[in-house]
Amino acid sequence: MKHISITLLALATLFSVSCNKEKAAVDARTDAAKEAIDHRMDAVNTAAADATKQAYANAAIEKANIEAAKAAAQAQLDADKKKADADATAEKAKIDAAKN
Numbered sequence: 001m002k003h004i005s006i007t008l009l010a011l012a013t014l015f016s017v018s019c020n021k022e023k024a025a026v027d028a029r030t031d032a033a034k035e036a037i038d039h040r041m042d043a044v045n046t047a048a049a050d051a052t053k054q055a056y057a058n059a060a061i062e063k064a065n066i067e068a069a070k071a072a073a074q075a076q077l078d079a080d081k082k083k084a085d086a087d088a089t090a091e092k093a094k095i096d097a098a099k100n
Helices: 002-099
Strands: none
Touching: none
């Protein structure tokens, strides 16, 4: 009877140790998977931050292009106004010359 209880205790200990090893292996795999997911999450966050910075840079470039086009259009319109004034002055001078 004494041998049977020692044998049962030994088997229970062996089973317990075996289960603990399996649980440790499961924990190790889970930790590795979580770490890999964390690395991918970091990569996604970095990519999103880089894309955001690039979007702001592109927006600044686009805004500068719009401002430059606006300035060029305004300069052209100012030149057109001056030309219209000069044409009107010349036309008036012709009329005055024709009267005299």
